[in-house]
Amino acid sequence: MRRFILIAVPYLWLVALFLVPFLIVLKISLSDIALSIPPYTPQLDWTAGWAGFKDFLGQLDFENFTFLTQDPLYWRAYVSSLQIALISTVLTLLVGYPIAYAMAQAPDEWRPTLLLLVILPFWTSFLIRVYSWIGILSNEGFLNQFLLWTGVISTPLTILNTNTAVYVDIVYTYLPFMILPIYSALEKMDGSLLEAAEDLGCSRLSAFWLVTIPLSKAGIVAGCFLVFIPALGEFVIPSLLGGSDTLMIGKVLWEEFFSNRDWPVASAVAVILLLILVVPIVLFQRNEQKQREMDQ
Amino acid sequence: MAQTVFAPWDDPQAKPLIQFKNVTKRFGDFTAIENLTQDIYEREFFSLLGPSGCGKTTLMRMLAGFENVTEGQILIAGQDMAHVPPNKRAVNMMFQSYALFPHLSVWENIAFGLKREGKPKDEIAARVEEMLRLTRLVKFAKRKPHQISGGQRQRVALARSLAKAPKLLLLDEPLGALDKKLRQDTQFELMDIQEKTGTTFVIVTHDQEEAMTVSSRVAVMDEGRIIQVATPAQIYEAPNSVYVADFIGDVNIINGVATKAEDGYLITWAEGQAPFMAKTPNLFADGQTCHLAIRPEKVAISAERPADAVNAVEGQIIDIAYLGNISTYHVKLVNGQMIKAQAANTRRLSRRTFTWEDRVWLSWTDTAAVVLER
Numbered sequence: 001m002r003r004f005i006l007i008a009v010p011y012l013w014l015v016a017l018f019l020v021p022f023l024i025v026l027k028i029s030l031s032d033i034a035l036s037i038p039p040y041t042p043q044l045d046w047t048a049g050w051a052g053f054k055d056f057l058g059q060l061d062f063e064n065f066t067f068l069t070q071d072p073l074y075w076r077a078y079v080s081s082l083q084i085a086l087i088s089t090v091l092t093l094l095v096g097y098p099i100a101y102a103m104a105q106a107p108d109e110w111r112p113t114l115l116l117l118v119i120l121p122f123w124t125s126f127l128i129r130v131y132s133w134i135g136i137l138s139n140e141g142f143l144n145q146f147l148l149w150t151g152v153i154s155t156p157l158t159i160l161n162t163n164t165a166v167y168v169d170i171v172y173t174y175l176p177f178m179i180l181p182i183y184s185a186l187e188k189m190d191g192s193l194l195e196a197a198e199d200l201g202c203s204r205l206s207a208f209w210l211v212t213i214p215l216s217k218a219g220i221v222a223g224c225f226l227v228f229i230p231a232l233g234e235f236v237i238p239s240l241l242g243g244s245d246t247l248m249i250g251k252v253l254w255e256e257f258f259s260n261r262d263w264p265v266a267s268a269v270a271v272i273l274l275l276i277l278v279v280p281i282v283l284f285q286r287n288e289q290k291q292r293e294m295d296q
Numbered sequence: 297m298a299q300t301v302f303a304p305w306d307d308p309q310a311k312p313l314i315q316f317k318n319v320t321k322r323f324g325d326f327t328a329i330e331n332l333t334q335d336i337y338e339r340e341f342f343s344l345l346g347p348s349g350c351g352k353t354t355l356m357r358m359l360a361g362f363e364n365v366t367e368g369q370i371l372i373a374g375q376d377m378a379h380v381p382p383n384k385r386a387v388n389m390m391f392q393s394y395a396l397f398p399h400l401s402v403w404e405n406i407a408f409g410l411k412r413e414g415k416p417k418d419e420i421a422a423r424v425e426e427m428l429r430l431t432r433l434v435k436f437a438k439r440k441p442h443q444i445s446g447g448q449r450q451r452v453a454l455a456r457s458l459a460k461a462p463k464l465l466l467l468d469e470p471l472g473a474l475d476k477k478l479r480q481d482t483q484f485e486l487m488d489i490q491e492k493t494g495t496t497f498v499i500v501t502h503d504q505e506e507a508m509t510v511s512s513r514v515a516v517m518d519e520g521r522i523i524q525v526a527t528p529a530q531i532y533e534a535p536n537s538v539y540v541a542d543f544i545g546d547v548n549i550i551n552g553v554a555t556k557a558e559d560g561y562l563i564t565w566a567e568g569q570a571p572f573m574a575k576t577p578n579l580f581a582d583g584q585t586c587h588l589a590i591r592p593e594k595v596a597i598s599a600e601r602p603a604d605a606v607n608a609v610e611g612q613i614i615d616i617a618y619l620g621n622i623s624t625y626h627v628k629l630v631n632g633q634m635i636k637a638q639a640a641n642t643r644r645l646s647r648r649t650f651t652w653e654d655r656v657w658l659s660w661t662d663t664a665a666v667v668l669e670r
Contacts, residue, residue: 190393190395192391192392192393192395193395193397195360195362195382195389195391195395196389196391196395196396196397197397197408198362198381198382198383199360199361199382199383199387199388199389199457200383200388200408200409200412200456200457200460201383201409201412201413201460202383202412203383206412210408211397214399215398215399217399
């Protein structure tokens with residue numbers, strides 16, 4: 001019985017805070033827009049009994065999903081989001097791996113400090129950090145002032161309100177999620193493996209490719225998913241730092257919901273986004289499970 | 297049938313495979329190896345034996361190329377190894393932790409070094425098969441290291457380090473992680489493989505029994521120096537110092553003063569007691585302090601004074617350690633000195649001749665003990 005309760009708690013949590021909201025969103029996505037409160041129809045009328053429920057089901061349809069396929073804005077937003085998330089993930093990996101590697105090579109007494117430094121940005125509000133990037137990247141910002149002062153450029157670079165600014169900030173924000181799993185994979189690696197590889201004829205570089213990279217693969221995969229999944233639905237960064245041509249599905253969703261007040265279409269966009277995310281989430285789970293089996 | 301004894305170190309014509317020439321290694325201000333000179337010959341099974349921190353592992357890592365020499369020279373097959381990186385040496389190492397690649401199968405682990413040489417595929421496959429057969433691992437070729445037992449992992453590590461047919465194989469505490477029974481079996485397996493492949497083995501161990509079993513020669517080390525290098529039998533029977541005598545096996549040490557007699561020395565060890573008589577090739581001045589080292593199994597124990605004994609002394613049994621096949625008696629002499637004497641348990645335990653508190657006579661011949669200067 002105690003075990004049952006123990007297992008039931010997380011499942012109840014998932015049902016109450018994930019499954020129920022999802023069903024509500026799914027229901028709204030199948031409804032029609034209406035000038036009412038809430039702004040969609042049909043509403044389930046509990047007093048009408050069985051006939052009322054049948055009538056309610058009959059009014060639900062896939063009109064909104066069909067609409068999404070007809071307007072090129074939506075699929076372009078999905079593709080563009082995937083592209084931005086993918087490129088940012090690769091960039092984060094390229095920046096994060098050397099940092100994680102250096103941390104794992106650092107002397108033991110330094111490691112807790114380095115870990116703390118990686119997590120330190122979380123102590124400041126996310127919004128404040130995004131706004132400070134505006135201060136850095138804008139035409140009169142610190143970066144341009146510095147580059148003008150050093151004489152590298154003669155006219156300010158336009159970075160803010162472009163995709164570049166979005167990439168910079170996604171890499172900055174999600175870097176810890178990349179560093180930590182890679183670091184933990186590298187940290188538990190036995191140093192004598194590299195010596196063994198060298199002993200068997202590897203150069204330092206080939207030992208890195210043949211031993212270090214494969215052994216940190218699980219960390220790399222975990223880090224990539226931890227960056228890719230939230231980056232795909234990212235809304236704040238593209239809306240504050242991106243330009244008018246930065247098309248991301250999070251922004252589209254926000255506009256449908258708050259500007260157009262078209263809840264059913266917004267819900268349909270959200271349902272499709274969720275379905276897209278299910279694939280990487282399942283892959284991520286399988287990677288974790290495989291790693292656990294390896295560790296035994 | 298006369299068999300030629302393998303002893304290249306006694307042959308002035310033999311060319312050593314490895315030469316340490318006045319090698320010193322320092323880490324900061326700590327001296328790990330101090331001015332060490334030693335030759336190791338081809339096909340030898342050479343043991344480096346010593347307590348932890350005596351520099352034996354450092355010596356091995358210098359051979360593998362993981363540590364640089366601070367002063368002096370290491371030559372392998374006549375070539376100075378100073379600036380040769382580990383991956384360019386015809387030397388392979390079997391690591392204490394085995395260091396098997398966890399992401400590769402047993403087969404791929406063994407093939408790892410061969411693939412780096414860029415050999416043709418069928419040649420690699422043939423060599424890996426040969427190694428798998430040699431180490432009796434054919435059945436496990438497809439498994440990952442975490443799917444096999446400790447003893448099997450040890451054999452994979454050995455197969456991997458032998459696959460490239462190195463001139464020299466280094467083994468760092470190769471059997472440390474195995475339990476006693478498996479360790480003994482594996483020792484003979486190692487000797488067998490060493491003989492079959494004709495590779496020179498240098499093994500680091502702190503287990504004296506292991507060193508005695510497998511080696512052609514043993515080097516006993518302490519604080520960065522080699523104290524004695526000799527065959528296992530010589531090390532045991534003729535240690536050159538109290539340290540070596542004490543490190544290898546069990547020993548009784550009696551301190552005394554030497555006086556020359558007709559064909560040996562009389563050693564005065566306690567006032568009012570007859571001196572012990574010992575024959576030794578070592579030379580002592582009259583009145584020089586010396587140490588008499590006697591192995592417990594060379595001390596006989598009896599109820600009466602043996603009539604023909606050269607050295608005999610009375611004492612009282614304080615303790616008896618029963619080891620099954622033999623018993624060790626701890627006997628206290630008049631001056632308080634404890635002497636261990638071993639006797640085979642040829643009778644059943646209930647009919648044992650001596651028991652606690654018994655007064656007994658210990659005796660040994662004039663050649664049983666070794667007389668040492670230090």
